Amino acid sequence: xxxxxxxxxxxxxPVMLLVAAYIxxxxxxxxxxxxxxxxxxACAFILLIIAFGIDYVEAKxxxxxxxxxRSLGATIIIIAALVGMVFGFWFFKNxxxxxxxxxxxxxxxGSLIIYNLGEMANVSASFLVAFYFLIRxxxxxx
Amino acid sequence: MEALGxxxxxxNVLLILLVxxxxxxxxxxxxxxxxxxxxxxxxxxxxLYFMLQAPDIALTQIVVGVGIxxxxxxxxxxxxxxxxxxxxxxxxxxxxxxxxxxxxxxVILVFTVVYDFxxxxxxxxxxxxxxxxxxxxxxxxxxxxxxxxxxxRGYDTLGETLVLFTAVIxxxxxxxxxxxxxxxxxx
Numbered sequence: 001x002x003x004x005x006x007x008x009x010x011x012x013x014p015v016m017l018l019v020a021a022y023i024x025x026x027x028x029x030x031x032x033x034x035x036x037x038x039x040x041x042a043c044a045f046i047l048l049i050i051a052f053g054i055d056y057v058e059a060k061x062x063x064x065x066x067x068x069x070r071s072l073g074a075t076i077i078i079i080a081a082l083v084g085m086v087f088g089f090w091f092f093k094n095x096x097x098x099x100x101x102x103x104x105x106x107x108x109x110g111s112l113i114i115y116n117l118g119e120m121a122n123v124s125a126s127f128l129v130a131f132y133f134l135i136r137x138x139x140x141x142x
Numbered sequence: 143m144e145a146l147g148x149x150x151x152x153x154n155v156l157l158i159l160l161v162x163x164x165x166x167x168x169x170x171x172x173x174x175x176x177x178x179x180x181x182x183x184x185x186x187x188x189x190l191y192f193m194l195q196a197p198d199i200a201l202t203q204i205v206v207g208v209g210i211x212x213x214x215x216x217x218x219x220x221x222x223x224x225x226x227x228x229x230x231x232x233x234x235x236x237x238x239x240x241x242x243x244x245x246x247x248x249v250i251l252v253f254t255v256v257y258d259f260x261x262x263x264x265x266x267x268x269x270x271x272x273x274x275x276x277x278x279x280x281x282x283x284x285x286x287x288x289x290x291x292x293x294x295r296g297y298d299t300l301g302e303t304l305v306l307f308t309a310v311i312x313x314x315x316x317x318x319x320x321x322x323x324x325x326x327x328x329x
Contacts, residue, residue: 028283031197043209092296100282109283115292126310133317
Protein backbone atom coordinates (compact mmCIF):
# COMPACT_ATOMS: atom_id res chain seq x y z
CA UNK A 1 0.00 0.00 0.00
CA UNK A 2 1.00 3.63 -0.39
CA UNK A 3 2.88 5.70 2.18
CA UNK A 4 -0.27 7.57 3.19
CA UNK A 5 -2.15 4.40 4.06
CA UNK A 6 0.82 3.03 6.00
CA UNK A 7 1.28 6.22 8.03
CA UNK A 8 -2.41 6.66 8.79
CA UNK A 9 -2.86 3.04 9.84
CA UNK A 10 0.26 3.20 11.98
CA UNK A 11 -1.21 6.18 13.81
CA UNK A 12 -4.75 4.84 13.92
CA UNK A 13 -4.10 1.33 15.25
CA PRO A 14 -3.07 2.32 18.81
CA VAL A 15 -6.11 4.58 19.05
CA MET A 16 -8.38 1.75 17.95
CA LEU A 17 -6.84 -0.60 20.50
CA LEU A 18 -7.24 2.04 23.21
CA VAL A 19 -10.92 2.54 22.38
CA ALA A 20 -11.37 -1.23 22.34
CA ALA A 21 -9.78 -1.55 25.78
CA TYR A 22 -12.11 1.17 27.07
CA ILE A 23 -15.17 -0.53 25.59
CA UNK A 24 -14.21 -3.91 27.05
CA UNK A 25 -13.05 -2.88 30.52
CA UNK A 26 -16.04 -0.57 30.98
CA UNK A 27 -18.45 -3.04 29.43
CA UNK A 28 -20.53 -3.22 32.61
CA UNK A 29 -20.56 0.56 33.16
CA UNK A 30 -20.93 2.19 29.76
CA UNK A 31 -22.25 0.93 26.47
CA UNK A 32 -20.63 -1.87 24.57
CA UNK A 33 -19.02 -4.99 25.86
CA UNK A 34 -16.86 -7.90 24.92
CA UNK A 35 -18.27 -8.46 21.45
CA UNK A 36 -17.97 -4.88 20.24
CA UNK A 37 -14.51 -4.43 21.72
CA UNK A 38 -13.34 -7.75 20.36
CA UNK A 39 -14.48 -6.92 16.84
CA UNK A 40 -12.71 -3.57 17.16
CA UNK A 41 -9.47 -5.34 18.15
CA ALA A 42 -9.85 -7.59 15.12
CA CYS A 43 -10.49 -4.50 12.95
CA ALA A 44 -7.26 -2.90 14.18
CA PHE A 45 -5.25 -5.95 13.13
CA ILE A 46 -7.11 -6.19 9.81
CA LEU A 47 -6.19 -2.56 9.14
CA LEU A 48 -2.55 -3.51 9.73
CA ILE A 49 -2.95 -6.47 7.35
CA ILE A 50 -4.38 -4.21 4.63
CA ALA A 51 -1.63 -1.62 5.07
CA PHE A 52 1.46 -3.74 5.69
CA GLY A 53 0.59 -7.14 4.29
CA ILE A 54 -0.24 -10.46 5.89
CA ASP A 55 3.35 -11.53 6.52
CA TYR A 56 4.08 -8.50 8.68
CA VAL A 57 1.11 -9.18 10.97
CA GLU A 58 1.45 -12.94 11.03
CA ALA A 59 5.04 -12.59 12.26
CA LYS A 60 3.66 -10.76 15.29
CA UNK A 61 0.36 -12.59 15.87
CA UNK A 62 0.78 -16.10 14.57
CA UNK A 63 -2.02 -18.36 13.49
CA UNK A 64 -1.53 -20.82 16.33
CA UNK A 65 -1.41 -17.98 18.85
CA UNK A 66 -4.78 -16.84 17.56
CA UNK A 67 -6.16 -20.34 17.94
CA UNK A 68 -4.85 -20.60 21.49
CA UNK A 69 -6.19 -17.15 22.40
CA ARG A 70 -9.60 -18.05 21.00
CA SER A 71 -9.80 -21.25 23.01
CA LEU A 72 -8.56 -19.43 26.09
CA GLY A 73 -11.44 -16.98 25.82
CA ALA A 74 -14.07 -19.70 25.58
CA THR A 75 -12.45 -21.57 28.47
CA ILE A 76 -12.46 -18.47 30.66
CA ILE A 77 -16.19 -18.00 30.07
CA ILE A 78 -17.02 -21.62 30.87
CA ILE A 79 -14.85 -21.70 34.01
CA ALA A 80 -16.18 -18.37 35.29
CA ALA A 81 -19.71 -19.71 34.84
CA LEU A 82 -18.85 -23.01 36.53
CA VAL A 83 -17.53 -21.28 39.67
CA GLY A 84 -21.13 -20.75 40.76
CA MET A 85 -21.76 -24.50 40.72
CA VAL A 86 -18.64 -25.15 42.80
CA PHE A 87 -20.00 -22.94 45.58
CA GLY A 88 -23.38 -24.64 45.59
CA PHE A 89 -25.34 -22.31 43.36
CA TRP A 90 -26.29 -22.69 39.70
CA PHE A 91 -24.52 -22.20 36.39
CA PHE A 92 -23.97 -18.47 35.65
CA LYS A 93 -24.58 -17.46 39.26
CA ASN A 94 -23.21 -13.94 39.50
CA UNK A 95 -23.69 -11.81 42.60
CA UNK A 96 -23.43 -13.98 45.69
CA UNK A 97 -20.39 -15.82 44.46
CA UNK A 98 -18.63 -12.84 42.90
CA UNK A 99 -18.41 -9.58 44.86
CA UNK A 100 -21.05 -6.93 44.29
CA UNK A 101 -18.55 -4.08 44.33
CA UNK A 102 -19.46 -0.42 44.05
CA UNK A 103 -21.73 0.35 41.09
CA UNK A 104 -20.09 2.71 38.66
CA UNK A 105 -16.52 1.63 39.37
CA UNK A 106 -14.48 -0.80 37.31
CA UNK A 107 -14.56 -3.56 39.91
CA UNK A 108 -18.29 -3.92 40.25
CA UNK A 109 -21.11 -6.09 38.94
CA GLY A 110 -19.42 -9.34 39.87
CA SER A 111 -18.28 -11.48 37.00
CA LEU A 112 -19.36 -9.31 34.05
CA ILE A 113 -15.82 -8.05 33.47
CA ILE A 114 -14.50 -11.63 33.34
CA TYR A 115 -17.12 -12.59 30.76
CA ASN A 116 -16.37 -9.48 28.73
CA LEU A 117 -12.65 -10.22 28.69
CA GLY A 118 -13.27 -13.84 27.72
CA GLU A 119 -15.60 -12.86 24.94
CA MET A 120 -13.10 -10.29 23.70
CA ALA A 121 -10.46 -13.01 23.41
CA ASN A 122 -12.85 -15.36 21.66
CA VAL A 123 -14.34 -12.86 19.20
CA SER A 124 -11.20 -10.97 18.24
CA ALA A 125 -9.10 -14.08 17.65
CA SER A 126 -11.95 -15.82 15.81
CA PHE A 127 -12.38 -12.99 13.31
CA LEU A 128 -8.63 -12.63 12.88
CA VAL A 129 -8.11 -16.35 12.24
CA ALA A 130 -10.99 -16.45 9.76
CA PHE A 131 -9.51 -13.41 8.01
CA TYR A 132 -6.10 -15.10 7.79
CA PHE A 133 -7.76 -17.99 6.02
CA LEU A 134 -9.67 -15.68 3.69
CA ILE A 135 -6.46 -13.90 2.68
CA ARG A 136 -4.47 -17.11 2.27
CA UNK A 137 -7.16 -18.81 0.22
CA UNK A 138 -6.47 -19.15 -3.49
CA UNK A 139 -8.46 -20.77 -6.21
CA UNK A 140 -7.34 -24.32 -6.93
CA UNK A 141 -5.65 -24.61 -10.30
CA UNK A 142 -5.44 -27.90 -12.10
CA MET B 143 -41.46 20.27 20.69
CA GLU B 144 -39.25 22.30 18.37
CA ALA B 145 -36.32 19.99 19.06
CA LEU B 146 -38.48 16.96 18.36
CA GLY B 147 -39.44 18.44 15.01
CA UNK B 148 -35.82 18.78 13.99
CA UNK B 149 -35.19 15.26 15.24
CA UNK B 150 -37.99 13.85 13.08
CA UNK B 151 -36.83 15.85 10.07
CA UNK B 152 -33.26 14.55 10.40
CA UNK B 153 -34.53 11.03 10.99
CA ASN B 154 -36.65 11.04 7.85
CA VAL B 155 -33.86 12.61 5.77
CA LEU B 156 -31.54 9.83 6.90
CA LEU B 157 -34.14 7.19 6.04
CA ILE B 158 -34.54 8.61 2.54
CA LEU B 159 -30.75 8.77 2.17
CA LEU B 160 -30.67 5.09 3.16
CA VAL B 161 -32.94 4.16 0.25
CA UNK B 162 -30.89 6.28 -2.17
CA UNK B 163 -27.66 4.66 -1.00
CA UNK B 164 -29.16 1.17 -1.33
CA UNK B 165 -30.12 1.89 -4.95
CA UNK B 166 -26.61 3.23 -5.61
CA UNK B 167 -25.04 0.09 -4.12
CA UNK B 168 -27.12 -2.12 -6.38
CA UNK B 169 -26.56 -0.04 -9.50
CA UNK B 170 -22.79 0.51 -9.23
CA UNK B 171 -20.88 -1.64 -11.69
CA UNK B 172 -17.49 -1.26 -9.99
CA UNK B 173 -17.80 -3.55 -6.97
CA UNK B 174 -15.07 -1.86 -4.95
CA UNK B 175 -17.01 1.40 -5.01
CA UNK B 176 -20.18 -0.50 -4.15
CA UNK B 177 -18.48 -1.93 -1.04
CA UNK B 178 -17.41 1.55 0.06
CA UNK B 179 -20.91 2.96 -0.42
CA UNK B 180 -22.23 0.00 1.55
CA UNK B 181 -19.91 1.13 4.37
CA UNK B 182 -21.54 4.58 4.29
CA UNK B 183 -24.91 2.82 4.41
CA UNK B 184 -23.76 1.02 7.56
CA UNK B 185 -22.70 4.28 9.18
CA UNK B 186 -26.14 5.77 8.58
CA UNK B 187 -27.86 2.72 10.04
CA UNK B 188 -25.64 3.06 13.09
CA UNK B 189 -26.60 6.72 13.36
CA LEU B 190 -30.29 5.80 13.20
CA TYR B 191 -29.85 3.25 15.98
CA PHE B 192 -28.12 5.90 18.05
CA MET B 193 -30.99 8.32 17.44
CA LEU B 194 -33.40 5.61 18.57
CA GLN B 195 -31.46 5.47 21.89
CA ALA B 196 -29.88 2.07 21.30
CA PRO B 197 -26.16 2.87 21.62
CA ASP B 198 -25.16 -0.75 22.14
CA ILE B 199 -26.66 -1.78 18.84
CA ALA B 200 -25.23 1.34 17.20
CA LEU B 201 -21.76 0.34 18.39
CA THR B 202 -22.19 -3.19 17.10
CA GLN B 203 -23.52 -1.95 13.78
CA ILE B 204 -20.64 0.48 13.28
CA VAL B 205 -17.99 -2.05 14.22
CA VAL B 206 -19.38 -5.07 12.36
CA GLY B 207 -21.22 -3.44 9.47
CA VAL B 208 -18.51 -0.95 8.63
CA GLY B 209 -15.30 -2.53 9.87
CA ILE B 210 -15.44 -6.29 9.43
CA UNK B 211 -17.95 -6.37 6.58
CA UNK B 212 -16.06 -3.84 4.46
CA UNK B 213 -12.74 -5.59 5.05
CA UNK B 214 -14.13 -9.03 4.17
CA UNK B 215 -15.93 -7.74 1.07
CA UNK B 216 -12.84 -5.86 -0.14
CA UNK B 217 -10.82 -9.05 0.15
CA UNK B 218 -13.57 -11.00 -1.62
CA UNK B 219 -13.64 -8.46 -4.47
CA UNK B 220 -9.87 -8.56 -4.79
CA UNK B 221 -9.95 -12.36 -4.95
CA UNK B 222 -12.65 -12.46 -7.65
CA UNK B 223 -13.79 -9.91 -10.23
CA UNK B 224 -13.82 -6.18 -9.66
CA UNK B 225 -16.31 -5.27 -12.39
CA UNK B 226 -19.74 -6.78 -12.33
CA UNK B 227 -20.49 -9.11 -15.21
CA UNK B 228 -23.36 -8.26 -17.52
CA UNK B 229 -26.48 -10.27 -16.88
CA UNK B 230 -27.38 -12.59 -19.72
CA UNK B 231 -30.32 -11.19 -21.65
CA UNK B 232 -32.07 -14.49 -22.20
CA UNK B 233 -34.52 -14.83 -19.31
CA UNK B 234 -34.16 -11.30 -18.05
CA UNK B 235 -37.86 -10.48 -18.24
CA UNK B 236 -38.81 -13.65 -16.40
CA UNK B 237 -36.23 -12.96 -13.69
CA UNK B 238 -37.42 -9.39 -13.22
CA UNK B 239 -41.05 -10.51 -13.10
CA UNK B 240 -40.36 -13.17 -10.47
CA UNK B 241 -38.34 -10.76 -8.32
CA UNK B 242 -41.07 -8.15 -8.59
CA UNK B 243 -43.69 -10.74 -7.61
CA UNK B 244 -41.71 -11.73 -4.52
CA UNK B 245 -41.18 -8.10 -3.51
CA UNK B 246 -44.85 -7.20 -3.95
CA UNK B 247 -45.94 -10.26 -2.00
CA UNK B 248 -43.54 -9.42 0.83
CA VAL B 249 -44.76 -5.82 0.98
CA ILE B 250 -48.40 -6.95 1.12
CA LEU B 251 -47.64 -9.48 3.89
CA VAL B 252 -45.68 -6.94 5.92
CA PHE B 253 -48.43 -4.35 5.64
CA THR B 254 -51.07 -6.83 6.73
CA VAL B 255 -49.04 -7.74 9.81
CA VAL B 256 -47.74 -4.33 10.78
CA TYR B 257 -51.14 -3.03 11.93
CA ASP B 258 -51.19 -5.64 14.69
CA PHE B 259 -47.87 -4.50 16.10
CA UNK B 260 -47.87 -2.67 19.43
CA UNK B 261 -47.38 1.08 19.13
CA UNK B 262 -43.87 2.49 18.97
CA UNK B 263 -42.26 2.40 22.40
CA UNK B 264 -45.16 0.40 23.92
CA UNK B 265 -43.83 -3.13 24.22
CA UNK B 266 -46.08 -6.07 24.97
CA UNK B 267 -43.47 -7.81 27.08
CA UNK B 268 -43.10 -6.31 30.53
CA UNK B 269 -39.92 -8.15 31.49
CA UNK B 270 -37.74 -5.28 30.24
CA UNK B 271 -39.26 -3.01 32.85
CA UNK B 272 -38.20 -5.45 35.58
CA UNK B 273 -34.64 -5.47 34.26
CA UNK B 274 -34.39 -1.69 34.16
CA UNK B 275 -35.80 -1.28 37.67
CA UNK B 276 -33.87 -4.07 39.41
CA UNK B 277 -30.54 -4.19 37.61
CA UNK B 278 -28.73 -2.10 40.22
CA UNK B 279 -30.04 -4.23 43.06
CA UNK B 280 -29.49 -7.60 41.39
CA UNK B 281 -26.23 -7.13 39.52
CA UNK B 282 -24.82 -3.72 40.32
CA UNK B 283 -24.01 -2.80 36.73
CA UNK B 284 -24.76 0.62 35.31
CA UNK B 285 -24.98 -0.80 31.81
CA UNK B 286 -28.32 -2.59 31.92
CA UNK B 287 -27.74 -4.13 28.50
CA UNK B 288 -24.46 -5.65 29.63
CA UNK B 289 -26.15 -7.05 32.71
CA UNK B 290 -28.94 -8.58 30.62
CA UNK B 291 -26.45 -10.02 28.14
CA UNK B 292 -24.17 -11.71 30.65
CA UNK B 293 -26.32 -12.15 33.74
CA UNK B 294 -30.07 -12.40 33.16
CA ARG B 295 -29.69 -13.97 29.73
CA GLY B 296 -26.31 -15.61 30.19
CA TYR B 297 -27.22 -18.86 28.50
CA ASP B 298 -28.19 -17.07 25.27
CA THR B 299 -24.92 -15.21 25.12
CA LEU B 300 -22.96 -18.35 25.91
CA GLY B 301 -24.68 -19.99 22.96
CA GLU B 302 -23.90 -17.06 20.66
CA THR B 303 -20.27 -17.07 21.67
CA LEU B 304 -19.98 -20.79 21.08
CA VAL B 305 -21.73 -20.40 17.70
CA LEU B 306 -18.93 -18.08 16.59
CA PHE B 307 -16.36 -20.46 18.04
CA THR B 308 -17.84 -23.42 16.18
CA ALA B 309 -18.27 -21.48 12.94
CA VAL B 310 -14.56 -20.71 12.80
CA ILE B 311 -13.78 -24.35 13.57
CA UNK B 312 -15.92 -25.33 10.57
CA UNK B 313 -14.13 -22.77 8.38
CA UNK B 314 -10.80 -24.23 9.40
CA UNK B 315 -12.01 -27.77 8.77
CA UNK B 316 -13.31 -26.93 5.29
CA UNK B 317 -10.29 -24.91 4.16
CA UNK B 318 -7.63 -26.97 5.89
CA UNK B 319 -6.30 -28.42 2.65
CA UNK B 320 -6.86 -25.33 0.53
CA UNK B 321 -3.91 -24.49 -1.71
CA UNK B 322 -1.94 -21.38 -0.96
CA UNK B 323 -1.17 -22.17 2.63
CA UNK B 324 2.38 -21.80 3.68
CA UNK B 325 3.06 -25.47 4.46
CA UNK B 326 1.85 -26.65 1.08
CA UNK B 327 4.71 -27.75 -1.15
CA UNK B 328 3.45 -26.07 -4.34
CA UNK B 329 2.24 -22.83 -2.88
